[in-house]
Amino acid sequence: MSTPLMWGTPQPERADAARNRQLLLATARELLAEAGSDALTMDRLAERSGLGKGTVFRRFGSRAGIFQAVLDDNERTLQQEILTGPPPLGPGAPPVDRLIAYGSARIRFLAQNHEIARAAIDGRKQGGPRRPPLSEIHIRILLREIELPRADIDLLAGQLTFALEGPLLNQPFQSPGPNSPAPTKRFEAGWRYLVERVCSDAGAPPAPDDA
Missing domain, CATH: 1.10.357 (Tetracycline Repressor; domain 2)
Structure with a gap:
């Protein structure tokens, strides 16, 4: 699941995990800009980003978790x-x-x-x-x-x-x-x-x- 953002110093993150997070957030914003919130699903995010659905699920936990992370x-x-x-x-x-x-x-x-x-x-x-x-x-x-x-x-x-x-x-x-x-x-x-x-x-x- 996505690590909640707390005020102050963010928790350290592995380099590969940080890259995946930035890629997923950028891809989520692309989908939102193209077709609004209805277009942003776990499956579409995985397909567009080129990452596995399991990676998306582990990062965000749910579709709501994607929106919360953005x-x-x-x-x-x-x-x-x-x-x-x-x-x-x-x-x-x-x-x-x-x-x-x-x-x-x-x-x-x-x-x-x-x-x-x-x-x-x-x-x-x-x-x-x-x-x-x-x-x-x-x-x-x-x-x-x-x-x-x-x-x-x-x-x-x-x-x-x-x-x-x-x-x-x-x-x-x-x-x-x-x-x-x-x-x-x-x-x-x-x-x-x-x-x-x-x-x-x-x-x-x-x-x-x-x-």
Whole structure:
């Protein structure tokens, strides 16, 4: 199966395995560009790449794993900007500003990779592998830095992750009308509003224990 991409230093990989991974990812992108997500199957990927179907299966585990691997590879630039890029997306800005900036960057990324992300989610619903919730982890870290004493941070991180990604991925991504704002701008404005309201009691005293 495909090794999940984690923020930070990637795990070492044998030279032949790395070559096969790059070949498969490049071939997957060719198939997507030619005919969309329906054209990307295990059999077609093996045939087009010249590698055995067993190699494809061991690398990705399932058709959903192919889409997730392409999505992970596309996400490397965003991850690097979060880790070492300039603020507010990268380190150095107040955590609320970083949380807002992360949401905006994530929305734009998912809009640009909408078909791939949707295919990965649909495949997981059919029993494919679930990737580590990296977005949720990053949101949880920022929430802990904000210090919200009245909030259940673990629960809130999951709720915000779905609020950020769920509406965008669970509906068709339609083009705006001539007098409508771009869809990403609407999502970004909604995310900013939500974060500012959720974080408005930062530094407040803890809620009293229930009697």
